[in-house]
Amino acid sequence: MRILVTGGAGFLGSHLCERLLSEGHEVICLDNLFTGRKRNIAHLLENPYFEFVRHDVIDSFKFEVDQIYNLACPASPPHYQYNAIKTIKTSVMGAINCLGLAKRVRARVFQASTSEVYGDPLVHPQPESYWGHVNPIGARSCYDEGKRCAETLFFDYHRQNGVDIRIVRIFNTYGPRMLPNDGRVVSNFIVQALKGEDITVYGDGSQTRSFCYYSDLIEGFIRLMNKDEVIGPINIGNPGEFTMLELAQEVLGLVDSKSKIVHLDLPSDDPKQRQPDISEAKAKLGWEPTVSLREGLKETIDYFRNEIQL
Missing domain, CATH: 3.40.50.720 (NAD(P)-binding Rossmann-like Domain)
Incomplete structure (x- = not known):
């Protein structure tokens, strides 16, 4: 086609x-x-x-x-x-x-x-x-x-x-080809960890997201x-749900970074939780995610190591 x-x-x-x-x-x-x-x-x-x-x-x-x-x-x-x-x-x-x-x-x-x-x-x-x-x-x-x-x-x-x-x-x-400065949480945490900068978590870090x-x-x-x-x-999307603190700690561990986690004010209208119900995708498309967060983060970290000037 x-x-x-x-x-x-x-x-x-x-x-x-x-x-x-x-x-x-x-x-x-x-x-x-x-x-x-x-x-x-x-x-x-x-x-x-x-x-x-x-x-x-x-x-x-x-x-x-x-x-x-x-x-x-x-x-x-x-x-x-x-x-x-x-x-x-x-x-x-x-x-x-x-x-x-x-x-x-x-x-x-x-x-x-x-x-x-x-x-x-x-x-x-x-x-x-x-x-x-x-x-x-x-x-x-x-x-x-x-x-x-x-x-x-x-x-x-x-x-x-x-x-x-x-x-x-x-x-x-998330994954390779994300922009380093796009402001999304995965790229933010990875770039900050690779550069040894503070990891900026908004609010108390208890808000959740699901990463595909x-x-x-x-x-x-x-x-x-x-x-x-x-x-x-x-x-x-991936129904695996993680808090922002859990994501930050996972990134720090994979990068082996000395960065510290710091907390900033929560932006306006920032959702407190986000998790897909994918039962429709499973039933109608036979689809569900196969790549774990740890596996995907490793690939994404490797990409950013080559992208940013350390």
């Missing part, structure tokens, strides 16, 4: 492009390089089945494709809060442009949504049936509400125009996209 990946030069997008090429597809990678990096896809540029197009999803685009994966949007708080209006436009206009293209060329279209649609959840773990507990006017709302609106648009295009949609809700994901290695996540993407009778939304 010919497949369009928006945000294809990003952390997850570049891994997805690689996977699709390995399966024999032709891949068009569209990215404006705000958080994506050309070096993530440099090794693919000589592949005759790969094409890179520098373009912003906010502006319309036309391609003849069979499938569209919409991954375009900054996904870490410092990056999506840098220009909040641009972030929400990326989610909303990007979804409209992808859906409009899918409608015209009758392509199947995939939305990379997020566990942030659940906000600071009152239900734990979070099933897909939970509507969420989200602040619509907070510092994180540009991302949370942008992704919620994108899901609305996907279902409205599906109901009104018969567009063939798929929606995944991504829980915390990128390769498990991409496998979930592919399974949903190629399953005819399931449209989602489907939670894709």
Whole structure:
């Protein structure tokens, strides 16, 4: 097939492009390089089945494709809060442009949504049936509400125009090609530990997250996209739940770092807990994660050792 990946030069997008090429597809990678990096896809540029197009999803685009994966949007708080209006436009206009293209060329279209649609959840773990507990006017709302609106648009295009949609809700994901300065907790802790800097834990460190290695996540993407009778939304993430203190101590042990853990004020609207209920993914896709946190962290630490100047 010919497949369009928006945000294809990003952390997850570049891994997805690689996977699709390995399966024999032709891949068009569209990215404006705000958080994506050309070096993530440099090794693919000589592949005759790969094409890179520098373009912003906010502006319309036309391609003849069979499938569209919409991954375009900054996904870490410092990056999506840098220009909040641009972030929400990326989610909303990007979804409209992808859906409009899918409608015209009758392509199947995939939305990379997020566990942030659940906000600071009152239900734990979070099933897909939970509507969420989200602040619509907070510092994180540009991302949370942008992704919620994108899901609305996907279902409205599906109901009104018969567009063939798929929606995944991504829980915390990590691995090689994360940006060292993206502000996500895994990259923060690893970079700080490698540099011997203080490990900054927000609040008392009791808040929890669930961490999924990128390769498990991409496998979930592919399974949903190629399953005819399931449209989602489907939670894709690792149900193993860890406190921020547990994660910090695991990173310190693996790096063998002398860094100290220090506590800072908790950011506004920071969820206290986050854990996916993946029973739908298990039942409908036969999917569950296979890479343990320790195994994934080792691979990610090795990547960052080569990336940052120690």
